[in-house]
Amino acid sequence: MPYVLDCEIAANDEAAPAHRRMRVCAPQIAREAQPGQFAMLQTADGYAPFLRRPMSFERVLPEAVAFLYKVEGEGTRLLAAMRPGQTISVHGPLGKGFSIDSTISRHILVAGGIGVAPLPALADAVTRACRRPPDVVIGARTKRFLLCGDVFRSMGCEVYLATDDGSVGEKGVASHVLERLAPNPDTQIYACGPMPMMRATAQIAARSGAACQVSLEAQMACGDGACLGCVVESIFENEGEKMVRVCTDGPVFDAQHIDWNAHNFAYDR
Amino acid sequence: MPYVLDCEIAANDEAAPAHRRMRVCAPQIAREAQPGQFAMLQTADGYAPFLRRPMSFERVLPEAVAFLYKVEGEGTRLLAAMRPGQTISVHGPLGKGFSIDSTISRHILVAGGIGVAPLPALADAVTRACRRPPDVVIGARTKRFLLCGDVFRSMGCEVYLATDDGSVGEKGVASHVLERLAPNPDTQIYACGPMPMMRATAQIAARSGAACQVSLEAQMACGDGACLGCVVESIFENEGEKMVRVCTDGPVFDAQHIDWNAHNFAYDR
Amino acid sequence: MKPNLEVRIGALRMKNPVTVASGTFGYGQEYARYFDIAALGAVTIKSITLKPRAGNAPPRLVETPAGILNAIGLQNVGLDAYLAEKAPFLRKHGATIIANIYGSQPDEYCELARRLEEAHAADAIEANLSCPNVHDAATARGPALVAQIPERVAEYSRALRAATKLPLLVKLTPNVADIREPALAAQEAGADGVSLINTLMGMAIDPETRRPRLANVIGGLSGPAIRPVALKMVWDASRVLQIPVIGMGGICTAPDAIQFLLAGANAVAVGSMSFRQPDAALQIVRGLADYLEHHQIPDVNDLVGAIAT
Amino acid sequence: MKPNLEVRIGALRMKNPVTVASGTFGYGQEYARYFDIAALGAVTIKSITLKPRAGNAPPRLVETPAGILNAIGLQNVGLDAYLAEKAPFLRKHGATIIANIYGSQPDEYCELARRLEEAHAADAIEANLSCPNVHDAATARGPALVAQIPERVAEYSRALRAATKLPLLVKLTPNVADIREPALAAQEAGADGVSLINTLMGMAIDPETRRPRLANVIGGLSGPAIRPVALKMVWDASRVLQIPVIGMGGICTAPDAIQFLLAGANAVAVGSMSFRQPDAALQIVRGLADYLEHHQIPDVNDLVGAIAT
C-alpha cells in the first residue's frame, strides 16, 4: 500500500558530478518497498514544480530508503539543495517491481547511465533469492559517471564496465558487453537505461532466448494509474490494452510486451 | 543605485513567535541603504511565488543588512525555512527612506506590530544626526509580539509600550500613547504599522501641528516604479498625480500628502 | 453545531460540495487506496466513450509553471468495461457517481447516457463537450470544439436532455470570448448545471530538439496556474445562470474551493491537485467544514455567490 | 562567426528580436538603472492615452501561482508628458521605441499615432485593443473588448493604418475562441504585425474577507502561468498570417523566448519577468545569441517557425 509521508532527510551527498544520493527515514515505506518500485518526491512547497518527481529505490534499508539521482532540471536541482534534517514528502512505494525467478541460473543486470539507480536494490534481492550475486554490466558516458561499481562489487557481483569513450572498461555501450556475455534461454536479463539501449538489450534477449525485464521511464503526473499520462505502447493491439501505464503496469515490463517500433525516439532526452 | 545580488545568509533566527530576523552579507547594499528603504527578496528558485517580497531594512550594518519579518504566507514561510550559508537574491536598496531634520528637537518613532521593522535603523540614524536618541512607542497585540524593545533601549531611547490586552505597557494602541506624549509643532513623528493606526497617528500629528512621516505598505510587483501596482491615493487631484507609488515615491510619505479617506480599509489585512 | 454541507445540483444530492475532476481520479479505484471515496460529494469518472479508446501517442504530459499540459486523448476502457468493472466498484464503496461521457455525435452521447441510466451506473451525467485533445475536433479555421459554439452546445444538450432523466451537467471550455453564451445555451436546452472549466489549450516546445513536448503538439493546461481564469468564468457564468455551476480549475486547498463557492459555484471539483496529494479532495472537505464552523456559517449553501463586492 | 540577431517587423528594424511588454517596463527610465536599454531590440512603453489617467483604485495587484493578476487600469502620464519627458529620455539613450497606445475610440488612437509620428517619438505603434482593466470595456452580455470582435479589430486597424506611416502592431487578447480571426482581421486591415498575447482575464477572492483581491474585481493574468496558452496562440496565428507576430506571455528565460520563435513569433516581449529580475530581457538577448552560436545557426530568423512537427 502506498503512503504519503513527510520524511526526514538523513543524507544527501554527491555520488558523481551532478549525481547525488539521498537517504530518507521512512520505516513504513522501507518495510514494503520492492526492487524496481519507485516513490514520487515533492520537490517544492510552492506549486512550481507542481508535480512530484519519480525516483527508483536504489537501496531499501531497515528504516530508510535511498535514491540515486541525476540533477537534470528544476525538480532535481531543488532536491539537490535539500539538507539533512529537512523533511520531504515521499509518496510510495509505487509500481510493479522486478520479479525474480530463482529457478533461472544466470542473472545479468544491465545499466545505462543513471539507469543504474534501481539495480543495487535488485542485486541485493537476487543475491538473497538465488543465493548467488548476479552479474552486472554498467555503461556510462565516461569514467566519472560510472556509478555503483563498488556497491555491486561489495555484494560479490561480477561487474563489467563500458564507457562511450573507453576511459574505463570496454569502449562502447552496455548492450555490447551483454552480447559478449552470451545470454541463453536460462538467463534472466534486467535492464534499465536510455530507450535505445533498452531496445538493443531487448533484441539481444529475443535473439538469445533469454528472459528480459526492462524498467521504463515516462513523464508522470499521478504515479497511481489515474492520469494515463505515462503510457508506452505495448504489443497488444486491442484499443483498451494498447497503452500500458509505466506507473502501475510497470515501471518493470517484460521486454517482449513493449512495442519497440512504436516508440518515438525523437522525444527521448 | 539598486543592485540585484546573490547574498549569503548569515543568520535567520526566531525573534518572537512567527517572527524572524535574517541577516545577509551584502556589502554594496549596506553601503547605500538608508533607513526606511527596503529590498525585494526572492523567496523561491521556482516560479511560485513568482514575485519577490519587499522587506524593510531593520538594521544597516557595515557589511550586512538585517530584516525583521513576520511569517504571513507562502513567501515568508519560505524565507523562514532558509538556513545560514544558503544564498538569497536581494534587490535593493529601493524606495525613498525617512528624512531626518536635525533642527527639530523632539523625534518620536511609533510602531504598530511588525511595523517596528524599519525603526531600529531609523533610531540609529536619528541618534547620529541629532546627537540624541529618539523616543519610541511600540504597540503590539500582546507581550509576546512586542519586538525590538531591548534594541531601542540599548541605543538609549525612551521606550513606551502598548498592548491590546494590557499584558505589558499601556492597554491600548500605540497612537494613544503618542497622544499622551503631547507632540507639538517642534516634534517629528515617524510611524509604521497597520493603516488604521497610521491614520490615527496622522490625525494626531495634524491636530498638534507636528510633522509626520509614515511608511506605507502595498502589494508590489517590481519595486522599481514600473508596474504601477503599489499605488495609494494622494491628496493631489490631478489625474497624473493622484496615485503615488509606494515603491518609488515612498514607502515613506509625508502623512499630509496621503488621502486617508480614499483608502479602502476593507482591503487591509 | 455541525454545519450543513449537503448541496444539490438539480436532483443530484451531494453530501458535500466537493467532487473530483474527470480524468484526474481514474474510476475511483486508484484513490480508494488512500481514503474512503464515499466521503466525497461525488466521484466524477474519467470520460468514457462507447468503445474503448487507446488515446494519443506518448509523450502526453509536460509540466509547465504551476501547471500541467496533457494530451491524453480520452484513453478509456469504454462503456462495457465501465459497466462491468468500474461502476460496481464505485457502487460497492457507496460513492455518488457523476459519469463523464464523450462522443463524436449527439447520438453517441445519448446512447451513453441511456445505457448508464438503465444500468444505474451513474447518479448524474457530465457531458464533456470541451476536450481539446481529440482529433474529431478538427483544426480548420474557426472554433473546433462543440463547447465553443453556443448553438452546438444547445443541440447536444437538448438531445441529451431528451435521452435521460438523470441530472445533466454540461462541461464547457474556457477557450471562448464569453463563457456566458455557451452556459446560457446549456441552461436553455435543459441542462441541470454546467461544469466550468475544462483545460485551457496550450503548448510547449523543447528548444533543444525543436519538437513540441507533446506528441499531439497541443494539450490542455490545468493546475493552479489556471485558477484565476477559472474563477473569473465561474463568477461570470453564475451571475447570469439560474442553474448551478460546478467550479474547477486549479483548486488545491480548502481556501481555493471557498473562493469558487463565493464566486458562485454550488460545488467544486478537485483536479490536478490529486496528482500531487492523493487525498487532496478529502482534505478540502475537512477544511471546508472547519471554515464553516470557525466562521459560524450554518450551511455551505450560504457561501454560494456570497462574494462581497 | 557572430550570428545575425536583427529582425524586421514591417519597416521596423530591431537589432535583436527581444523587446519588453507594455506596462511592465515603465518608460524605460525605471530599468535604465540596471542596464543599457538600447541593447534591446526595442523598448515598448506603458500604454499612453491622450490625457493622463489615474487608473483603478488599489489594490491593483495580487499574486497567483506562477502568475500575477493586475488591474492597473492604464494609469499613465498622458501623451503630452510622454512627448515632453519620456520620449527624449528614450531617444537620448538610443532606444528603439514601440509606443503602445490606448483610446476609447478609433479617433483617439489615430490622434495618438499622428502626434507620436510627428514628434518622432515612436519607431512603431502598438495599438492596445485588449486591455481587460478599463471600464470603457463594458461588461454587459457578450464580448466586451475590441480585440474580441474581428470586425472591430478591422475597423480600428484600418483607421490607424490611414492615420500613420509608422509600422503598426495590433495587440490582441487571448480571451477569444480562435485567435486567428482577430489576427487575420488586423492583417487584412493593413497592420504590419500582431502582438500576442495580452493578459488573460482572471480573478481572485480573499476567503477571509470574502472580498475580491482586486478593487476592480477582475484583472489580467500574466507571468509563467500563461506561457503555454500564449505559445499555442502564437503557433495558431503565425501559421495563417503573412505578417509578423510578436510573442509574449510568461517569457522568463532564453529557452522560453526560443520556444516562441520556433512556434512562429518573429520577435518576443518580456513582461512580468522584469519584475522578478530587472535585467531579464537583456539576459534573454545574451542567451539567444549563445544558443545560436552553440547550435551554429547563422541567423535568428532561421528559428522563426522552425518547430519540428
Ligand SMILES: Cc1cc2nc3c(=O)[nH]c(=O)nc-3n(C[C@H](O)[C@H](O)[C@H](O)COP(=O)(O)OP(=O)(O)OC[C@H]3O[C@@H](n4cnc5c(N)ncnc54)[C@H](O)[C@@H]3O)c2cc1C
Ligand atoms: C519510474 C521512474 C523512476 C525513475 N528513477 C530515477 C532515479 O532513480 N534516478 C534518477 O535520476 N532519475 C529517475 N527517473 C527520472 C526522473 O524522474 C527525472 O529525471 C526527473 O523527474 C527530472 O526532473 P527535473 O525537474 O529535474 O527535470 P525537468 O526539468 O522536469 O526535466 C528535465 C528533463 O527530464 C525529462 N523528464 C522529466 N521528468 C521525467 C520523467 N518522469 N521521466 C523521464 N524523463 C523525465 C524532461 O522531459 C526533460 O527532458 C525516474 C523516472 C521514472 C518514471
Ligand SMILES: Cc1cc2nc3c(=O)[nH]c(=O)nc-3n(C[C@H](O)[C@H](O)[C@H](O)COP(=O)(O)OP(=O)(O)OC[C@H]3O[C@@H](n4cnc5c(N)ncnc54)[C@H](O)[C@@H]3O)c2cc1C
Ligand atoms: C515597503 C515594504 C516594506 C515591508 N517591510 C516588511 C518588513 O520589514 N517586515 C515584514 O514582516 N513585512 C514587511 N512588509 C510586508 C511583507 O512584504 C509582506 O508581509 C510579505 O510580502 C507577505 O508575503 P507572504 O508570501 O508571506 O504572504 P502572502 O501569502 O503573499 O500574503 C499574506 C498576506 O499579506 C498580504 N501581503 C502580501 N504582500 C504584501 C505586501 N507587499 N505588502 C502588504 N501586504 C502584503 C497579502 O495580501 C496577504 O493578506 C513590507 C511591505 C512593503 C511594501
Ligand SMILES: Cc1cc2nc3c(=O)[nH]c(=O)nc-3n(C[C@H](O)[C@H](O)[C@H](O)COP(=O)(O)O)c2cc1C
Ligand atoms: C490528465 C488529465 C486528464 C483529463 N481528462 C479529462 C477527461 O477525460 N474528461 C474531461 O471532461 N476533463 C478531463 N480533464 C480536465 C479536468 O477534468 C479539469 O476540467 C481540468 O483539469 C481543470 O481542473 P484542475 O486544474 O483542477 O486540474 C483532464 C485533466 C487532466 C489534467
Ligand SMILES: Cc1cc2nc3c(=O)[nH]c(=O)nc-3n(C[C@H](O)[C@H](O)[C@H](O)COP(=O)(O)O)c2cc1C
Ligand atoms: C502590471 C502590468 C501592466 C500592464 N500594462 C499593460 C498596458 O498598459 N498595455 C498593454 O498593452 N499591456 C499591458 N500589460 C500586458 C503585458 O504587456 C503583456 O501582454 C502580458 O503581461 C503578458 O506578458 P507576461 O506574461 O510576460 O507579463 C500589462 C501587464 C502587467 C503585468
Ligand code: FES
Ligand atoms: S503517472 Fe498517472 S497514470 Fe501513470
Ligand code: FES
Ligand atoms: S511595485 Fe511596481 S510600481 Fe511599485
